[in-house]
Amino acid sequence: MVKICCIGAGYVGGPTMAVIALKCPAIEVAVVDISVSRIAAWNSDHLPIYEPGLDEVADLIFVSVNTPTKTRGLGAGKAADLTYWESAARMIADVSKSDKIVVEKSTVPVKTAEAIEKILTHNSNGVKYQILSNPEFLAEGTAIEDLFAPDRVLIGGRETADGQRAIKPLKDVYAHWVPEERILCTNLWSAELSKLATNAFLAQRISSVNAMSALCEATGADVAQVSHAVGQDTRIGRKFLNASVGFGGSCFQKDILNLVYICECNGLPEVANYWKQVIKVNDYQKNLFVNRIVSSMFNTVSGKKIAILGFAFKKDTGDTRETPAIDVCKGLLGDKAHLSIYDPQVTEEQIQRDLSMNKFDWDHPVHLQPMSPSSVKSVTVAWDVYAASKALAYVLHAVQNKIFKFLELMINKK
Ligand SMILES: NC(=O)C1=CN([C@@H]2O[C@H](COP(=O)(O)OP(=O)(O)OC[C@H]3O[C@@H](n4cnc5c(N)ncnc54)[C@H](O)[C@@H]3O)[C@@H](O)[C@H]2O)C=CC1
Numbered sequence: 001m002v003k004i005c006c007i008g009a010g011y012v013g014g015p016t017m018a019v020i021a022l023k024c025p026a027i028e029v030a031v032v033d034i035s036v037s038r039i040a041a042w043n044s045d046h047l048p049i050y051e052p053g054l055d056e057v058a059d060l061i062f063v064s065v066n067t068p069t070k071t072r073g074l075g076a077g078k079a080a081d082l083t084y085w086e087s088a089a090r091m092i093a094d095v096s097k098s099d100k101i102v103v104e105k106s107t108v109p110v111k112t113a114e115a116i117e118k119i120l121t122h123n124s125n126g127v128k129y130q131i132l133s134n135p136e137f138l139a140e141g142t143a144i145e146d147l148f149a150p151d152r153v154l155i156g157g158r159e160t161a162d163g164q165r166a167i168k169p170l171k172d173v174y175a176h177w178v179p180e181e182r183i184l185c186t187n188l189w190s191a192e193l194s195k196l197a198t199n200a201f202l203a204q205r206i207s208s209v210n211a212m213s214a215l216c217e218a219t220g221a222d223v224a225q226v227s228h229a230v231g232q233d234t235r236i237g238r239k240f241l242n243a244s245v246g247f248g249g250s251c252f253q254k255d256i257l258n259l260v261y262i263c264e265c266n267g268l269p270e271v272a273n274y275w276k277q278v279i280k281v282n283d284y285q286k287n288l289f290v291n292r293i294v295s296s297m298f299n300t301v302s303g304k305k306i307a308i309l310g311f312a313f314k315k316d317t318g319d320t321r322e323t324p325a326i327d328v329c330k331g332l333l334g335d336k337a338h339l340s341i342y343d344p345q346v347t348e349e350q351i352q353r354d355l356s357m358n359k360f361d362w363d364h365p366v367h368l369q370p371m372s373p374s375s376v377k378s379v380t381v382a383w384d385v386y387a388a389s390k391a392l393a394y395v396l397h398a399v400q401n402k403i404f405k406f407l408e409l410m411i412n413k414k
């Protein structure tokens with residue numbers, strides 16, 4: 001019987017292992033995490049199984065730990081910080097007594113498998129390792145349906161006989177519920193890079209339509225109509241063409257910055273600049289939104305009360321990682337506005353934490369994040385939409401697409 005262990009019980013590790021356990025009753029699945037509270041939370045919901053310890057637990061080890069953007073040292077602000085990956089790999093090397101297949105589930109820079117291989121084999125005591133890249137494409141809010149019916153499952157392995165042999169057991173796991181033609185097998189580097197490329201392409205579409213939205217505002221075109229017309233072209237397609245206040249979420253920005261850094265390291269500055277522009281347009285969009293509010297209120301929001309409806313980075317999630325609401329709120333707070341924030345999925349503590357935290361600090365295990373950020377005094381968190389909107393000067397609706405129209409309505413009503 002195949003045994004699986006997953007290191008990292010987060011947004012990816014938790015649901016992915018839950019689905020594997022559900023679809024493959026004969027496979028024993030264990031999930032480990034360095035965050036005690038994370039494991040306690042999962043156990044309280046009876047979702048993934050927790051087994052303390054890795055020793056001899058698994059044949060296939062998924063690693064789904066954080067890969068944040070580096071905040072200091074070489075590549076700060078762009079490169080992926082592989083600290084957690086490295087410590088997971090060292091833990092695997094320390095405790096393994098039989099041959100293992102280590103599966104990269106986290107999104108990692110292309111060529112990471114090479115470094116992981118070195119760590120694992122350095123003190124291997126005769127244990128053999130094969131590294132596979134099996135990036136995850138689920139989106140939050142639809143994680144379970146994405147896992148049940150993925151567009152594709154991607155598995156990259158070494159192009160050696162051992163590498164190809166290692167692909168088989170992983171392919172067999174997915175074959176329990178994913179049609180064979182949707183399981184793509186490639187070499188390691190293609191799989192690693194395809195994940196970064198997919199997120200870059202998706203984010204690029206959003207930046208493209210957001211750039212158009214600025215031109216629409218300047219010319220009287222309606223961005224919803226333009227995006228609908230563009231998306232009707234079957235070569236382009238309709239998805240991911242909703243204009244917004246900018247994309248958020250834990251990965252798009254992080255992965256593109258990572259891609260930019262890899263291009264620079266490979267002596268490809270033109271390619272790096274091309275992708276950097278996707279982030280620049282996203283930042284521009286968030287600034288534009290703040291500037292528009294401030295300028296339409298006699299160039300100052302100082303002392304004015306503004307309600308923010310929705311704080312998470314998109315609907316159907318309580319996740320606030322890189323939510324554009326943080327930038328919008330910080331921009332308004334910078335001009336001394338008073339904010340009343342309402343989001344039924346997000347706690348007050350999380351909002352205060354997000355507004356006080358430094359850029360990129362959120363992407364570390366919970367217990368390693370700064371613990372007691374000072375709360376932002378000019379922010380109140382409301383428990384219903386009416387309370388949030390009481391005595392407000394403006395309502396911002398942090399749900400993609402409707403924002404500009406909604407604001408326009410509000411402005412016109414004034
Ligand atoms: N959130 C998402 O929708 C997606 C995320 N990804 C990628 O998957 C990876 C994980 O992302 P999330 O699950 O969102 O992160 P997360 O922060 O929710 O979960 C990561 C977990 O790993 C744990 N961890 C860190 N180091 C560890 C170690 N040495 N041993 C045991 N546990 C350790 C942390 O405590 C944390 O609970 C990232 O590389 C991300 O880019 C990929 C696709 C989708």
Ligand SMILES: O=C(O)[C@H]1O[C@H](OP(=O)(O)OP(=O)(O)OC[C@H]2O[C@@H](n3ccc(=O)[nH]c3=O)[C@H](O)[C@@H]2O)[C@H](O)[C@@H](O)[C@@H]1O
Nearest residue numbers: 136137138139140240241242244247248249251313314400
């Ligand atoms: O690697 C990852 O972490 C994941 O990143 C995204 O998933 P996610 O961040 O959960 O959410 P999305 O639905 O992609 O939305 C991201 C952001 O783009 C915004 N967006 C999305 C679509 C759109 O048309 N316009 C738009 O502004 C959303 O509001 C949100 O802020 C990808 O969709 C997943 O395939 C990928 O696995």
